Amino acid sequence: MTPSHLLVSPPKPFSTPTSLFLPPEQAVVPQRYVWAAARFWMETEGLKSRRYGGKSRHHWYALLYAMKSFQWFLKLVGGYERGERNAAELACSEIELAFADLPQAFDGFQILHLSDLHLDGNQGLVERILALLDGREVDLCVLTGDYRTELHGPIRETMDGLRTIVSGVRSRHGFLGILGNHDDCHMVAPMEEMGIRMLINESVQIQRQGQRLQFIGTDDVHYYYTEQALHALEAARDAWSVALVHSPELYDVAARMGAALYLCGHTHGGQVCLPGGLPIITHLNRGRGFFRGVWSYRGMQGVTNVGAGTSGIPVRFNTQGEIVILTLRRKAAAA
Numbered sequence: 418m419t420p421s422h423l424l425v426s427p428p429k430p431f432s433t434p435t436s437l438f439l440p441p442e443q444a445v446v447p448q449r450y451v452w453a454a455a456r457f458w459m460e461t462e463g464l465k466s467r468r469y470g471g472k473s474r475h476h477w478y479a480l481l482y483a484m485k486s487f488q489w490f491l492k493l494v495g496g497y498e499r500g501e502r503n504a505a506e507l508a509c510s511e512i513e514l515a516f517a518d519l520p521q522a523f524d525g526f527q528i529l530h531l532s533d534l535h536l537d538g539n540q541g542l543v544e545r546i547l548a549l550l551d552g553r554e555v556d557l558c559v560l561t562g563d564y565r566t567e568l569h570g571p572i573r574e575t576m577d578g579l580r581t582i583v584s585g586v587r588s589r590h591g592f593l594g595i596l597g598n599h600d601d602c603h604m605v606a607p608m609e610e611m612g613i614r615m616l617i618n619e620s621v622q623i624q625r626q627g628q629r630l631q632f633i634g635t636d637d638v639h640y641y642y643t644e645q646a647l648h649a650l651e652a653a654r655d656a657w658s659v660a661l662v663h664s665p666e667l668y669d670v671a672a673r674m675g676a677a678l679y680l681c682g683h684t685h686g687g688q689v690c691l692p693g694g695l696p697i698i699t700h701l702n703r704g705r706g707f708f709r710g711v712w713s714y715r716g717m718q719g720v721t722n723v724g725a726g727t728s729g730i731p732v733r734f735n736t737q738g739e740i741v742i743l744t745l746r747r748k749a750a751a752a
């Protein structure tokens with residue numbers, strides 16, 4: 418796999434009269450450039466782009482102020498430290514999913530799924546993740562976005578934490594990553610330099626014994642929806658596919674395109690929940706029923722990772738942060 422570096426490679430010359438709408442290898446303007454221009458504009462304008470059209474300002478900072486007020490309330494009533502202790506208790510969730518049509522060569526394939534690390538707001542998280550893995554080797558590590566909490570500004574602290582994770586995790590087929598709504602387009606180049614193959618509305622295939630497992634990664638669609646995300650998922654028709662999307666909000670499209678598995682995060686499982694794990698906020702426009710755990714939709718299975726970190730304030734109530742180790746199994750044919 419040769420990583421391509423966003424905003425590093427020189428643009429191809431506009432020498433021949435041709436169209437953007439060509440197969441990726443023939444396009445005069447690489448699709449990543451089209452994506453980066455749209456993403457950068459939305460980021461700098463603080464915009465949220467919706468699936469069925471229309472753009473509006475996102476309300477992250479209003480929400481952040483509300484969370485800071487909640488933080489003061491917790492400190493006042495003495496619950497803040499308990500929330501911090503809850504947030505520091507990270508679990509390793511082992512999940513096994515069986516599929517009748519999984520290519521035989523991938524029976525037992527193990528995927529480490531990390532999501533919502535928010536490394537700039539969760540001191541000690543990198544060490545906790547590596548301690549939990551304790552040197553265990555997996556087939557592949559996928560990262561489904563939200564590497565930091567801030568939406569703007571410096572990224573070095575976050576990238577340094579991520580680099581330590583990549584150095585410490587043992588993954589036979591390496592690392593795949595997508596961006597979340599807290600990440601900005603400038604993270605792509607440093608992440609690829611540290612060995613993470615970023616999927617920006619793109620797909621890659623892993624081959625074993627002539628059989629293929631495909632991973633399709635989209636950009637975040639909670640804030641930064643573009644049609645490119647939808648078109649990327651169409652590749653699911655070509656091979657047995659895993660969709661990597663930051664939030665569950667493309668569940669219906671992925672299922673319609675034929676993805677077998679959908680891995681996402683974003684919701685933190687509610688992060689601050691009522692007793693029984695009932696979420697107050699899921700941060701979802703669609704697919705609210707898929708805010709946590711294992712689910713299925715029209716033959717496609719999905720996992721919404723509760724996330725390893727926290728966002729806004731470093732507390733959890735009635736939820737526990739997790740890293741997920743997912744084992745793919747081929748379902749035995751009925752006798």
Ligand SMILES: [Fe+2]
Pocket residue numbers: 563597598599663683684
């Ligand atoms: Fe998110």
